[in-house]
Amino acid sequence: MIPYGKQDISQADIDAVTEVLGSDFLTQGPVIPRFEDAVKTSVGAGFSVAVNSATSALHIACLALDLGPGDRLWTSPITFVASANCALYCNASVDFVDIDPTTYNLCPQALEQKLIAAELAGALPKIVVPVHLAGQSCDMKAIKALSDRFGFRIIEDASHAIGAAYGDEKVGSCHYSDITVFSFHPVKIITTAEGGMAVTNDPVLAGKMERLRSHGITRDPHLMTHTPHGPWYYQQIELGFNYRMTEMQAALGCSQMTRLHEFIERRQQLAAQYAELLNDLPLMLPYQLETTASSWHLYIIRLQLSELSKSHLDVFNELRSAGIGVNLHYIPVHLQPYYRQMGFADGDFPHAEQYYQEAISIPLFHAMTDEQQLQVATSLRRILI
Numbered sequence: 495m496i497p498y499g500k501q502d503i504s505q506a507d508i509d510a511v512t513e514v515l516g517s518d519f520l521t522q523g524p525v526i527p528r529f530e531d532a533v534k535t536s537v538g539a540g541f542s543v544a545v546n547s548a549t550s551a552l553h554i555a556c557l558a559l560d561l562g563p564g565d566r567l568w569t570s571p572i573t574f575v576a577s578a579n580c581a582l583y584c585n586a587s588v589d590f591v592d593i594d595p596t597t598y599n600l601c602p603q604a605l606e607q608k609l610i611a612a613e614l615a616g617a618l619p620k621i622v623v624p625v626h627l628a629g630q631s632c633d634m635k636a637i638k639a640l641s642d643r644f645g646f647r648i649i650e651d652a653s654h655a656i657g658a659a660y661g662d663e664k665v666g667s668c669h670y671s672d673i674t675v676f677s678f679h680p681v682k683i684i685t686t687a688e689g690g691m692a693v694t695n696d697p698v699l700a701g702k703m704e705r706l707r708s709h710g711i712t713r714d715p716h717l718m719t720h721t722p723h724g725p726w727y728y729q730q731i732e733l734g735f736n737y738r739m740t741e742m743q744a745a746l747g748c749s750q751m752t753r754l755h756e757f758i759e760r761r762q763q764l765a766a767q768y769a770e771l772l773n774d775l776p777l778m779l780p781y782q783l784e785t786t787a788s789s790w791h792l793y794i795i796r797l798q799l800s801e802l803s804k805s806h807l808d809v810f811n812e813l814r815s816a817g818i819g820v821n822l823h824y825i826p827v828h829l830q831p832y833y834r835q836m837g838f839a840d841g842d843f844p845h846a847e848q849y850y851q852e853a854i855s856i857p858l859f860h861a862m863t864d865e866q867q868l869q870v871a872t873s874l875r876r877i878l879i
């Protein structure tokens with residue numbers, strides 16, 4: 495089976511991890527700050543906090559922005575459940591904004607309409623989480639303009655988008671947001687096995703997230719209620735968690751970061767080749783805005799079902815039978831049973847639901863060969879025509 499995504503681990507990656515295993519620190523050592531520096535330098539942010547997953551990063555990002563009971567967080571229904579769950583961890587409520595039917599990202603026009611209605615109802619969100627689906631940035635300028643007008647904060651879920659660009663800047667510069675979150679799960683662009691990072695330009699938010707990552711503990715005398723008893727002293731000043739990354743993970747991350755450029759180049763090349771190979775098929779290929787350069791975490795095609803004699807499920811099953819490890823990103827979050835029980839229902843977000851009827855993620859990963867790609871394209875052609 496050709497997988498839809500796969501990590502690429504080099505001998506240098508393996509050596510970096512085994513070297514740490516023989517060192518003095520397996521956690522809370524010198525490699526984590528090195529990895530944090532590598533990511534923040536690469537994306538152009540001021541501060542970075544490494545954690546054990548993007549899910550944890552989303553959670554502490556919400557807490558750093560004071561999301562709590564009675565507050566609202568809005569995100570896209572076409573995302574992994576973690577983009578929405580982070581609000582529920584903070585006892586806030588979740589709502590969704592429908593996607594743009596061409597980019598599949600959260601639609602700024604739909605957001606504006608929903609904000610106008612929410613303002614009248616006195617129910618504005620505290621946080622909006624735009625998700626850069628497949629690695630293409632959302633229209634951040636438009637979303638930031640709405641945040642200035644309506645007063646919400648922005649957390650970019652860039653789990654798919656390390657190495658992507660928006661305008662002249664890298665995703666993660668936080669030029670149009672308060673915090674940006676990355677995932678290093680093995681299917682993503684770079685990996686630390688499990689792992690994530692929150693980046694920001696605000697030192698206060700960075701300090702809060704650092705404390706929340708490690709039990710809410712501080713060793714900074716300025717933040718304590720009285721002078722330290724001695725050099726051993728620390729204080730817990732809020733309720734945090736153990737969301738720390740290990741040194742082995744950070745070492746893998748550092749080594750993977752040196753290959754980020756190479757990863758993105760190959761993904762962009764594969765995407766350009768898919769566009770050539772598939773352009774005459776009854777498919778909608780990924781639409782790219784001029785202002786964005788995708789990191790191509792996913793290559794999502796949409797079936798033009800009116801031109802096909804087969805169903806979405808048939809095409810999906812036939813591709814799997816042909817050894818093509820297709821997948822579907824994502825089931826609309828509002829239709830998950832856990833969210834339905836909050837009152838969400840079919841028909842709430844029609845563009846997202848239509849997308850779900852047609853979308854398929856086809857294989858795209860760094861080590862994919864041209865031959866494998868040709869096999870995917872040939873199978874698709876045979877199944878569709």
Ligand SMILES: *Cc1c(COP(=O)(O)O)cnc(C)c1O
Nearest residue numbers: 547548549574576653677678679
């Ligand atoms: C993978 C992913 C996450 C969660 O990442 P973890 O590191 O596995 O916690 C969150 N949001 C999106 C959009 C993702 O794709």
